[in-house]
Structure formats: structure tokens, C-alpha cells
Amino acid sequence: MTGRWCIVLVVLAIASCGPKRHYSSYYAHEPRSILVVPALNETTAVEAQAVYMTTVSRPLAERGFYVFPLLLTEALLRDLGLPEAGLVHEMPVERFRDLFGADAVLFVTIKDWSNKYIVVQSSTVVKVSFVLKDTRTGAVLWESTQSAARNSGDGGGSVIGMLIAAAVTYAVNEMTETDYRPLAQQANVQAFYVRGVGLPAGPYHPDFAKDRSYYPP
Amino acid sequence: MTWAGLGRVLVVSLAALGCGAAVTGCAPRPLYDWGRYEESLQASYVSHDDDQVWSGLEATVTAAERSRHRLPPGACAEYGFALYRRGDRDRAITYFEREAQLFPESKPLMDKLIAKIRGGSSPDEQPPDGAGTDGEAAR
Numbered sequence: 272m273t274g275r276w277c278i279v280l281v282v283l284a285i286a287s288c289g290p291k292r293h294y295s296s297y298y299a300h301e302p303r304s305i306l307v308v309p310a311l312n313e314t315t316a317v318e319a320q321a322v323y324m325t326t327v328s329r330p331l332a333e334r335g336f337y338v339f340p341l342l343l344t345e346a347l348l349r350d351l352g353l354p355e356a357g358l359v360h361e362m363p364v365e366r367f368r369d370l371f372g373a374d375a376v377l378f379v380t381i382k383d384w385s386n387k388y389i390v391v392q393s394s395t396v397v398k399v400s401f402v403l404k405d406t407r408t409g410a411v412l413w414e415s416t417q418s419a420a421r422n423s424g425d426g427g428g429s430v431i432g433m434l435i436a437a438a439v440t441y442a443v444n445e446m447t448e449t450d451y452r453p454l455a456q457q458a459n460v461q462a463f464y465v466r467g468v469g470l471p472a473g474p475y476h477p478d479f480a481k482d483r484s485y486y487p488p
Numbered sequence: 489m490t491w492a493g494l495g496r497v498l499v500v501s502l503a504a505l506g507c508g509a510a511v512t513g514c515a516p517r518p519l520y521d522w523g524r525y526e527e528s529l530q531a532s533y534v535s536h537d538d539d540q541v542w543s544g545l546e547a548t549v550t551a552a553e554r555s556r557h558r559l560p561p562g563a564c565a566e567y568g569f570a571l572y573r574r575g576d577r578d579r580a581i582t583y584f585e586r587e588a589q590l591f592p593e594s595k596p597l598m599d600k601l602i603a604k605i606r607g608g609s610s611p612d613e614q615p616p617d618g619a620g621t622d623g624e625a626a627r
Contacts, residue, residue: 303593304593325526328561328562329525332561333519333520337593337594339594340562340563340587341566342541343569343612347612349612370597372596
């Protein structure tokens with residue numbers, strides 16, 4: 272076709288292909304409120320944590336949970352002498368109940384946040400893992416690992432076209448910091464919203480307590 | 489789009505179907521009116537622009553007040569905290585109370601912050617013993 276190149280959103284539905292999940296632990300300590308603590312960044316992309324943190328409140332709140340204010344949470348943690356995600360992730364979870372009154376804590380780890388070049392194509396990848404823990408018992412209520420990737424198109428088949436496509440993609444990636452944001456948002460949606468493996472609806476959602484057939488105990 | 493591109497889309501779609509993964513996506517009608525709340529988060533985390541954090545929070549809260557839209561969790565609390573930082577203790581308390589009214593899950597934390605402001609200390613200041621526990625929050 273013409274010089275048009277397309278961006279293909281590839282959903283790596285690996286996690287959703289696993290065996291059927293059971294939610295007995297989740298229902299035993301069903302949370303109303305979730306504290307999202309600063310994400311742990313295991314990648315070398317320094318901006319990953321900051322960009323990721325701007326994407327998580329909304330999908331979680333729209334799933335029906337009370338999500339604690341992120342900026343206030345970080346200020347309170349900093350004042351406790353916990354400026355780094357690594358230290359926060361190692362804290363006994365019961366402390367988050369004492370300090371914030373949170374029912375559950377969501378620990379997010381950024382596993383991949385990169386742009387890879389395969390010959391002349393580039394692939395932007397975001398991979399995130401989630402662990403939701405009960406603050407009374409420390410029990411794991413839910414966990415998930417999700418990847419979202421976007422590949423640059425093939426540039427119309429010709430070698431020149433492919434080179435141009437790769438160059439354009441590179442320029443776009445270099446220019447915009449927000450480039451990874453849609454992928455982080457996609458990873459969140461895949462994690463929270465996929466029926467049967469995601470999070471059951473929270474108390475502010477109309478499906479609350481009505482969707483148990485999809486999320487068996 | 490080329491045939492190769494189409495093929496890739498098809499393979500991915502089939503893979504998703506094969507897994508029985510019905511991506512339900514976002515709820516058709518959002519629960520909350522987010523206004524410029526996320527913009528504020530971006531201004532704080534990414535561009536470190538305090539003025540934009542403030543204006544985004546203020547616009548979100550005042551727009552919702554005018555149109556009676558539902559404010560998302562955390563918006564009033566963040567706005568209250570921003571007000572406190574600007575030295576407006578009374579209005580900070582008002583918005584912390586508002587957050588607790590809208591979302592009772594936040595009440596233990598909001599009460600704690602309000603008590604700190606009334607006691608003359610900063611809301612993000614912890615007691616020297618670092619215990620940070622009171623019966624209410626533990627409930």
C-alpha cells in the first residue's frame with residue numbers, strides 16, 4: 272500500500288491464558304480501599320516509575336475501589352523516611368493499615384519498559400506485575416503480570432519504506448515522554464478488567480457482589 | 489495496512505479469543521468525572537510543575553462542584569493537601585472532611601490529618617516515636 276504505516280497493538284494475553292483462577296483468599300478479605308504504593312522499577316528506564324504512577328489510580332477507581340490519593344500517600348511515606356519504593360515494598364503490610372486505614376495494598380513492579388529494535392522494526396514494551404495484599408493478614412488477594420507492546424509497522428513492504436518507518440518511530444519515541452503511557456494504561460486494563468482473571472468489581476461499582484460467577488471463590 | 493499487518497492483527501485476535509479472554513475494557517459509563525485530575529498527577533510526577541498540579545486539582549474540584557459530577561477518590565484529599573501547602577488550613581480541613589464524607593474508607597486518614605492541622609503540626613509530619621497508630625486507624 273502507500274507509505275502509510277500502522278501501529279499494531281499487540282495484547283500479550285499470557286496471564287489470561289493460565290488456569291482458571293480462584294478468589295477464595297480475595298473474598299475472605301474483600302477490600303473496599305486500596306493503597307497504591309510507589310511502583311518498584313526493575314528497569315534501567317529512570318522515568319518509568321513516574322510515568323507509570325500517573326496511570327494506575329483511574330482504572331482501579333473505575334473498577335469500584337476507594338484508591339488513596341497518590342501524592343498525599345507519597346508525601347506521608349517520605350516523611351516516614353521511606354522515599355524509595357524498595358523500602359516501602361519491604362515494609363510489613365500491617366503498617367499500611369495503621370498509617371492509612373487501607374484494607375489492601377497494591378504493589379506494582381515494573382519489569383520491562385523498553386524499546387527494542389529488531390532489524391528495522393521497533394517494538395515498545397511495558398511489562399508490569401501486580402500483587403494485592405490484605406493489610407490485616409498479609410495474605411495475597413490477587414496477582415497478575417501483564418505486558419503491552421506496540422510494534423512499528425512494516426512501512427509498506429519496501430526496504431526504503433521500512434527504514435523510514437523505523438526512523439519515524441525512533442523520532443517519535445525520542446520526542447515524547449508520553450509514548451509509554453498508553454502501554455502502561457493497557458497493561459492496567461488487562462490486569463484489572465479481564466473477566467475471570469482480573470479484579471472482581473469493588474464496592475462503588477454497580478456489578479459489586481453480582482459478578483461472583485465470573486470470579487469463583 | 490499490508491497483508492502481513494492484517495495477518496498479525498488476525499493472529500493476535502484469534503489468540504485472544506482462544507484464551508477466552510473477553511477484554512471487557514472500561515465500563516461504558518465512567519463512575520467519576522476525572523476532570524484534570526490525571527493531568528495534575530502527570531504535572532507532579534513527570535513535569536514537576538507545582539502550578540499545574542494546583543490548577544489541575546482546583547479545576548477538577550470546582551468543576552465537579554458546579555455540575556454536581558462525582559469526584560473521583562482522592563481528588564478532595566489531594567486538593568486539601570495542596571491548600572494546606574499554600575497555608576490555607578481552614579479550607580484544607582474542609583476538603584479533608586469532604587473526602588471522608590464522599591468516601592468513608594478515607595475517614596481514619598482524613599481525621600488524622602485534620603487532627604494534626606488543628607494541633608498545629610503539618611499533616612505529613614509523623615509523631616516522633618513513629619508509631620503512627622491510633623485506635624481509630626487500626627479499626
